[in-house]
Structures are given as C-alpha cells and as structure tokens.
Amino acid sequence: MIHIELNKRQEKIIQIVKNNGPITGEKIAEKLNLTRATLRPDLAILTMAGYLDARPRVGYFYTGKSSTQLLSASIKKFKVKDFQSIPVVIHEDISAYDAICTMFLEDVGTLFVTNQDNHLVGVCSRKDLLRASMGNQEIHNLPVHVFMSRMPNISVCVQDDLLIYAANLLIDKQIDSLPVVQKAGDHYEVTGRITKTTITRAFVSLIEDE
Numbered sequence: 001m002i003h004i005e006l007n008k009r010q011e012k013i014i015q016i017v018k019n020n021g022p023i024t025g026e027k028i029a030e031k032l033n034l035t036r037a038t039l040r041p042d043l044a045i046l047t048m049a050g051y052l053d054a055r056p057r058v059g060y061f062y063t064g065k066s067s068t069q070l071l072s073a074s075i076k077k078f079k080v081k082d083f084q085s086i087p088v089v090i091h092e093d094i095s096a097y098d099a100i101c102t103m104f105l106e107d108v109g110t111l112f113v114t115n116q117d118n119h120l121v122g123v124c125s126r127k128d129l130l131r132a133s134m135g136n137q138e139i140h141n142l143p144v145h146v147f148m149s150r151m152p153n154i155s156v157c158v159q160d161d162l163l164i165y166a167a168n169l170l171i172d173k174q175i176d177s178l179p180v181v182q183k184a185g186d187h188y189e190v191t192g193r194i195t196k197t198t199i200t201r202a203f204v205s206l207i208e209d210e
C-alpha cells in the first residue's frame with residue numbers, strides 16, 4: 001500500500017466506483033467526460049494505493065477501506081529489522097558511575113548488559129541508575145549486575161518480528177527500549193534495539209511516504 005494525497009479527480013473516481021462498482025474504466029471515463037487514456041494514471045495510482053481493486057472482464061470495485069484502514073494495514077507489515085538502531089552495550093562488571101557516563105555520552109535511556117561471552121544478561125535503565133545513585137552506596141565501586149534487571153525477566157524481540165509486536169511489548173511492559181537479539185545456543189546476543197522513538201519514526205516515515 002502506498003500512502004498518497006488524493007486529488008479531486010481521484011476522489012471523484014473513488015465515489016463513482018463506490019456507487020457503481022464493479023465498473024469498467026471506460027464507464028468511469030464516460031461519467032467524467034474524459035478519455036480512458038487520461039484516467040489510466042489515476043486508476044493505476046488508486047489501485048496500487050489500495051483504494052480500488054480490479055478484475056479482468058469485470059472492472060474496478062471499491063475495497064471498502066478508508067485511508068486510516070490502509071495506513072493501519074501498512075503499519076502491520078513493518079518488521080523490526082527495517083527500523084532497528086544500534087544498541088549501546090556495557091559489560092556486567094562496570095560500575096554504576098561508568099554506566100551513568102555511558103548513558104549520558106551515548107544519549108540513550110537504556111543500556112544492554114552482557115557477560116564476557118557477549119551474551120545478554122541484563123538491562124539497565126535510567127530508573128535503575130537513579131535508584132543506585134540515591135542509595136548510600138559508592139557508585140564508583142557498585143557493579144551494574146547488582147541492580148540491573150536480569151534475564152530471563154527481560155522482554156526481547158528478533159529481527160523478523162513485526163514492529164507492531166515490539167510496540168505492544170513496549171506499552172505492555174511500560175519500558176522505553178527492547179533489545180533485538182539472535183539466538184546463541186541457550187543464550188541471546190544483542191544485534192540492535194527498538195525504542196519508543198523507533199515507533200514514532202516508523203509512523204512519520206509512513207505518513208511522509210518515505
């Protein structure tokens with residue numbers, strides 16, 4: 001489905017097909033006092049965009065889908081791999097202080113924590129670091145693995161998951177970011193991330209037809 005801004009003639013074509021379909025291209029042209037050749041580009045655009053469908057020897061008919069429904073159908077086809085960004089990964093033994101510095105320098109809200117084998121073992125959020133820094137503990141000596149969220153209590157997604165699945169996870173779990181992972185035996189390796197910003201970017205790119 002292609003998201004387009006309809007012109008007045010295209011809106012008239014949709015209305016004619018809605019009221020009279022199935023209807024041939026020649027009949028549509030007659031109702032608009034235009035030639036079939038003149039209408040061909042408009043009919044092609046409306047068919048590709050999903051507003052109309054066409055069947056040989058039958059003609060055009062209205063799909064019954066609004067712009068909102070067509071937009072929704074496109075969103076449901078997006079996959080994680082098309083929108084994932086580079087993850088920011090830290091080692092489980094670094095200090096809370098170093099984690100705070102990394103989060104600030106990388107301008108992210110979530111750090112993914114791995115062990116010496118590069119397996120995902122935890123996630124460290126802004127809230128986790130805030131709790132660590134508010135206690136009476138020395139953050140220069142407090143390792144991340146003490147206060148991070150641990151596997152298997154971490155939500156993840158894979159590259160072939162639908163983006164809408166990842167979006168629902170973000171909402172349901174009330175988190176800001178998901179690690180995109182791939183299997184490594186019984187463990188996961190981090191290959192990307194999906195964030196609330198990712199979801200916003202997907203909506204914007206669809207609306208702008210990028």
